[in-house]
Amino acid sequence: MRVGLDQRMRLINLILKDFYGDQELLKTNRFPAKLVMGSPSFLRPCHRMLPNNQEFINFYAADMARSPDGQWWVMSDRIDAASGLGYTMENRFISNRTYSGMIRELGILPIRPFLETFRQSLAGLGEFAGDNPLVVVFTPGPLNETYFEHSYLAKTMGFPLVQGNDLTMRDGKLFLKTIEGLRQVHVVLRRVDSEWCESTGIAE
Numbered sequence: 001m002r003v004g005l006d007q008r009m010r011l012i013n014l015i016l017k018d019f020y021g022d023q024e025l026l027k028t029n030r031f032p033a034k035l036v037m038g039s040p041s042f043l044r045p046c047h048r049m050l051p052n053n054q055e056f057i058n059f060y061a062a063d064m065a066r067s068p069d070g071q072w073w074v075m076s077d078r079i080d081a082a083s084g085l086g087y088t089m090e091n092r093f094i095s096n097r098t099y100s101g102m103i104r105e106l107g108i109l110p111i112r113p114f115l116e117t118f119r120q121s122l123a124g125l126g127e128f129a130g131d132n133p134l135v136v137v138f139t140p141g142p143l144n145e146t147y148f149e150h151s152y153l154a155k156t157m158g159f160p161l162v163q164g165n166d167l168t169m170r171d172g173k174l175f176l177k178t179i180e181g182l183r184q185v186h187v188v189l190r191r192v193d194s195e196w197c198e199s200t201g202i203a204e
Contacts, residue, residue: 001072009060012077016056020047043194058121061085081191086149089115089156119157126186133186136162136176140192150191159189 018025019042025031036042050056061082063075078084092111096103126133137159139150154161160176167185168175175182190197 005060005062005074008062008074008077009057012060012079013055013057016079017050017052020050020056021052041195058125059085059118081193083146083149083191085115085118086146086152086156090152115156119159122157122159122187122189129184129186134176134183135159135187135189136167136185137189138162138167138192140196144191146191153189 015025015031019036023033026033026036057079059079059082061078061084063078065073065075067073089111122135123133126135135157137150137154137157139147139154139161141147141163144150151161153159160166162176166177168177168182170182174185174188176185
């Protein structure tokens with residue numbers, strides 16, 4: 001199952017890199033251009049935004065279900081502000097306290113190392129900034145249905161939780177407003193869906 005999900009994520013990543021890059025799949029008609037260009041989810045302003053050496057997908061999640069014969073089915077792929085990690089973490093922590101003996105007996109691997117790897121990966125994306133890149137968790141706010149997860153991840157990983165009015169743009173760079181002044185933001189863990197980014201209230 002893990003190998004299959006990894007293969008699926010890599011394929012989606014390559015397809016998206018092509019759609020937002022050279023578009024060879026469209027030029028050679030191996031993928032219907034009308035289907036891509038006519039989709040409201042295709043963000044034309046993002047064409048050629050990422051350099052070729054960067055991966056398009058940094059976090060992948062999938063909705064899965066068991067088939068009648070016991071096989072696993074992938075029901076949907078989630079790559080845009082995918083939720084679930086915070087709930088999984090909290091569920092595991094509660095299970096560890098409640099069923100600690102059973103979890104040890106079954107040899108279930110701890111989940112915290114994954115979160116630490118994820119935190120280090122985010123910081124690594126801002127390595128061009130030196131030893132102390134600023135990573136923020138970007139949330140729509142407390143009225144969002146997954147706000148608990150946003151605040152949970154920010155607190156657990158030690159990153160500021162920010163909304164649009166906490167940020168501002170200066171000369172094409174993103175900054176966080178603080179009482180000490182503006183701090184440049186190097187990495188954004190975006191929990192806002194792509195189509196809503198323009199309406200989040202980031203000041204110019």
